[in-house]
Amino acid sequence: MTALVLDGKALAAEFEDDMRARVAQLKARANGRTPQLATILVGEDPASATYVKMKGNACERVGMGSIKVELPASTTTAELLAAIEELNRDPDVHGILLQHPVPSQIDERACFDAIALEKDVDGVTCLGFGRMSMGEDAYGCATPKGIMRLLEHYQVPLSGRHAVVVGRSPILGKPMAMMLLGANATVTICHSRTENLADHIRQADIVVGAVGKPEFIKAEWIKDGAVVVDAGYHPGGVGDIELGPLTDRVSAWTPVPGGVGPMTINTLIFQTLAAGEKALD
Structure with missing residues (x-):
């Protein structure tokens, strides 16, 4: 049997070409503004830092903006919640990613759920999961x-x-x-x-x-x-x-x-673009 290889790397590159064109069209309509993803990294875990860098690179490849918020490993739940709320209020941020895992002293679920639904492009909130499960509008994990x-x-x-x-x-x-x-x-x-x-x-x-x-x-x-x-x-x-x-x-x-x-990162960028299109249009 000749099996079909589900090549995520090639497909992600194909989708990036399409997203690059969509971003350019949106920037033309929105006076140069572009969708922007904010990533939050708490601590210095090397694997997490690599993942965050890969997501920023993917944004750059399609012409989108990215913001890196880096917090020390000693960060408290209250401090992380404050950082998330600041991004929720920022009209130039269209997607928020809290890199998992966070240090053990932080209530990770509370922080995930603090992300505004319209900016939950990683699909991590209870509200987003519930809406997706019910067939309502939400970004999937x-x-x-x-x-x-x-x-x-x-x-x-x-x-x-x-x-x-x-x-x-x-x-x-x-x-x-x-x-x-x-x-x-x-x-x-x-x-x-x-x-x-x-x-x-x-x-x-x-x-x-x-x-x-x-x-x-x-x-x-x-x-x-x-x-x-x-x-x-x-x-x-x-x-x-x-x-x-x-x-x-x-x-x-x-x-x-x-x-x-590759499709995980591509989907995060894809959903940030969709959020940006909704906000900027």
Whole structure:
């Protein structure tokens, strides 16, 4: 079987070309103003700093603006809430990203939920999640929304298919399940403590690995012809799924790296552009 490679890196580059044109058109209509993403980094975690830099670079590539707010690791919840509120009030900021994770002394959920709905371009607020789940207008969590855009572009059938999502985090597994359900898939949510996990996965037409453990999902558990989406990334360039033995017997799969990751960043920028268009128009 010749499997379809769901190439997120190539697709993100294609989408950037389209966004670059949209940004230029918007700037012409808005007297040179451009959509702007504000990123908040608390502490000095090297991986988080790299992610924030990548998001700023993506903004620059399409002609959008970005603001970096860097706070010390000693920052309190109250101080972070104040920084978020300042960005909420700033009319030149159209999207706000609070980089996860934050230091342990901070109430991360309270800070996520302080982000204004219209600027929640990373889809992390409870209000945004609830509205998305109910089919109302809201920006979806960037990684699952990026996966949905990837599947849509490659015309992967979802309606009536059985999807198994392995993972239940509030910014990946749970919204992924809701988005697939909204696309008329039949969805089973599993996790690292699910009994007989392999049996659930063997029934899946679509498998989404979002459990956060390297190669936790074994190739032998996945049936021939399934669609395999790996949302994990770990040292050594491996994801949550044992991909090596699968690439010649599934119908479609996402490479690691180069599959879901580029679409996550692209979706964050895509949704910031949409927020900017709403505000500046």
